[in-house]
Amino acid sequence: MTPRWIATGLSQDLPKAVVMAGHWQGHDLAVWRSATGRLQAWNDRCPHRGMRLSHGFVRGETLACIYHGWVYGADGGCKHIPAHPALTPPATITVASFACVEQDGVIWVAPADMAGAPPVLSDLQPLRSISLTCDVAAVLAAEPALQGQDILRATVQIGEQGQQVCLVAQEGPAGLTLHALCGVGADKVAVSRWVEDLRRRAEMKVAA
Amino acid sequence: MIAQQVLNEWYPVAMAAQIRAGQRRVTQLLGQPITVDLQKGAIVVTGQGGALHVTEAFGHVWACPGTPAHDLFPIPEALEPGRRLVDVGVVRVKCSPLRAVENFLDIAHFPFVHTDVLGAEPHTEVNRYEVQIREDSDEVWATKVTFYQPQAAKSAEGGIVTQYMYRVPAPTAAVLYKTCPNRTDAWDVIGIFVQPLTEELCDVWPWMALYDDVTPQAELIAFQQMIFLQDRSILENQIPRLLPLDPGMEIPTQADLTSIAYRRWLKKRGLTYGAQMVAA
Structure with missing residues (x-):
C-alpha cells in the first residue's frame, strides 16, 4: 500500500486542549491539540498498559493517559509518571x-516519514464529518455526478442553485467517514441536508 | 485447545442466591456453553460433556471443567461473625478475564480513574510495597501497600491513608484487604470473581465482606458498581484485549510489582487462557 495522506477530521471539531480518536489505514491514532494550538497525531496506545491515549487528557503542551496519568511531551517522550513523582x-x-498537517480546515495524517503535502482543497469551506455504513463505491453509485476516488467532487443542484460539494473519504474500523466541504458562501444548512440525503441514498444501495 | 491446567481450576459461574431462587443461568465458561440450575435442591452446572465439578462459596457458584487440581481457596474472614456479606451482582466486560484481575490489583490508577473517591491528585505516589508468591498456598500476595484516599469506602468521612493487602488465590479471582473506616482492628475484604466467558469477554462478580452496620445495602452495592463501571471504561479500551505475558510488550514500573508477579505466576503455571504469549 502506497503511503498517502488521509483526512482524519476537521479542524473545527478539534479545539485547543482536546484529544480525539483518528485513523490512518488500519492504525488507531490519538489526534490532539495542545493549549497553544500545536497539533499532533500519535499511535493510540500508552506503552505502559496499552490504554488508548485518545481517552486521555491534554494539559498545557502535554497529553496524559487516563489510566495512570503518564504524561507525554511534544516529542512523544514520557515526561512524568505520577506513581513515581521524583x-x-x-x-x-x-x-x-x-x-499531521492541517490544511483548508482538514486534519491530514500520514506516516512520520511522509514526503510532500496533502492535496489542496482551495475555494472550499469545511462543513461537517459524517459516518456511513457503506463504502465509497455505494456513494458514487448513489450520486453519479460525484467524481474521484478518495476526494469526491461535484456541482449539485441544491434548491435553486448549483453548489460545489467536496467529500473526503476515510476508511476506519467502524466504516466509512466522509469529511464534507462546500463552496465558500454556500448555504451550509442546505448542503448539510443534501449530504445527509446522500448518506440515506448510498446506504439504501447497500441494503438493496 | 485449552491447556489441562486451565481446565483444572475453579471459576465463578453464578450468584448462588439467584440459582437457589430458581433462576436458571445459561452462560459460557472458557468458550463452552454451560447451564447453571437447581436440580432436586442441589446446584448443578452442565456443559456439553456432562456435569462439571461444583462448589458453593462466598455467595457464588464455582465450577471446574476438568479435574480439580485443589480445593477452592478459602477466605477465612468471610466466616467471621459481624461481617456483612454483599453480593454486588454482575458486570460484563469486553476484555480478557486476566486484564480484569490485573486492574483490580492496581493502585496507581485511583487518582485518574476513581478521581476524588479512591484517589486524587496531587496524592499520586505509590510507595514501595512487598510482593511475594507464597509457596505453601501458591498465591500471589502484595502487602504493606498504602495510598491516600479522599473517600476510601461508603462509610468513610474525609480523606485517609488507606492500607491494603492484595491476594491472587486463583487465576481469575482476587481479594483485597483494606483499612476499615469503622474499626482499627479489622480489615474490610473485597473480592472480584471473574468468569472467563471467552479469552476476550468476562462476567465480573464483585463481592464484599465488610464491618458496616449502617449503610443501606443498596448504597453499598451502588458504590461498588460505580467503582467497577469506571474500571470498565479502561478495561474495554486496552490494546490488545489479551493480557500480554511477553515482557517486551508493556512497560511496568515499581508501582506495578503486583502485576509483574501476577503475570509471572500465570506464565509459570501455564494459566494462559486470556493471555498473549508473543507480541502480535
Missing part, C-alpha cells in the same frame, strides 16, 4: 508519532 522517566518510553 523519577525522571527513561528516554526509551515514547509514543510513535505520525505526520
Whole structure:
C-alpha cells in the first residue's frame, strides 16, 4: 500500500486542549491539540498498559493517559509518571508519532516519514464529518455526478442553485467517514441536508 | 485447545442466591456453553460433556471443567461473625478475564480513574510495597501497600491513608484487604470473581465482606458498581484485549510489582487462557 495522506477530521471539531480518536489505514491514532494550538497525531496506545491515549487528557503542551496519568511531551517522550513523582522517566518510553498537517480546515495524517503535502482543497469551506455504513463505491453509485476516488467532487443542484460539494473519504474500523466541504458562501444548512440525503441514498444501495 | 491446567481450576459461574431462587443461568465458561440450575435442591452446572465439578462459596457458584487440581481457596474472614456479606451482582466486560484481575490489583490508577473517591491528585505516589508468591498456598500476595484516599469506602468521612493487602488465590479471582473506616482492628475484604466467558469477554462478580452496620445495602452495592463501571471504561479500551505475558510488550514500573508477579505466576503455571504469549 502506497503511503498517502488521509483526512482524519476537521479542524473545527478539534479545539485547543482536546484529544480525539483518528485513523490512518488500519492504525488507531490519538489526534490532539495542545493549549497553544500545536497539533499532533500519535499511535493510540500508552506503552505502559496499552490504554488508548485518545481517552486521555491534554494539559498545557502535554497529553496524559487516563489510566495512570503518564504524561507525554511534544516529542512523544514520557515526561512524568505520577506513581513515581521524583523519577525522571527513561528516554526509551515514547509514543510513535505520525505526520499531521492541517490544511483548508482538514486534519491530514500520514506516516512520520511522509514526503510532500496533502492535496489542496482551495475555494472550499469545511462543513461537517459524517459516518456511513457503506463504502465509497455505494456513494458514487448513489450520486453519479460525484467524481474521484478518495476526494469526491461535484456541482449539485441544491434548491435553486448549483453548489460545489467536496467529500473526503476515510476508511476506519467502524466504516466509512466522509469529511464534507462546500463552496465558500454556500448555504451550509442546505448542503448539510443534501449530504445527509446522500448518506440515506448510498446506504439504501447497500441494503438493496 | 485449552491447556489441562486451565481446565483444572475453579471459576465463578453464578450468584448462588439467584440459582437457589430458581433462576436458571445459561452462560459460557472458557468458550463452552454451560447451564447453571437447581436440580432436586442441589446446584448443578452442565456443559456439553456432562456435569462439571461444583462448589458453593462466598455467595457464588464455582465450577471446574476438568479435574480439580485443589480445593477452592478459602477466605477465612468471610466466616467471621459481624461481617456483612454483599453480593454486588454482575458486570460484563469486553476484555480478557486476566486484564480484569490485573486492574483490580492496581493502585496507581485511583487518582485518574476513581478521581476524588479512591484517589486524587496531587496524592499520586505509590510507595514501595512487598510482593511475594507464597509457596505453601501458591498465591500471589502484595502487602504493606498504602495510598491516600479522599473517600476510601461508603462509610468513610474525609480523606485517609488507606492500607491494603492484595491476594491472587486463583487465576481469575482476587481479594483485597483494606483499612476499615469503622474499626482499627479489622480489615474490610473485597473480592472480584471473574468468569472467563471467552479469552476476550468476562462476567465480573464483585463481592464484599465488610464491618458496616449502617449503610443501606443498596448504597453499598451502588458504590461498588460505580467503582467497577469506571474500571470498565479502561478495561474495554486496552490494546490488545489479551493480557500480554511477553515482557517486551508493556512497560511496568515499581508501582506495578503486583502485576509483574501476577503475570509471572500465570506464565509459570501455564494459566494462559486470556493471555498473549508473543507480541502480535
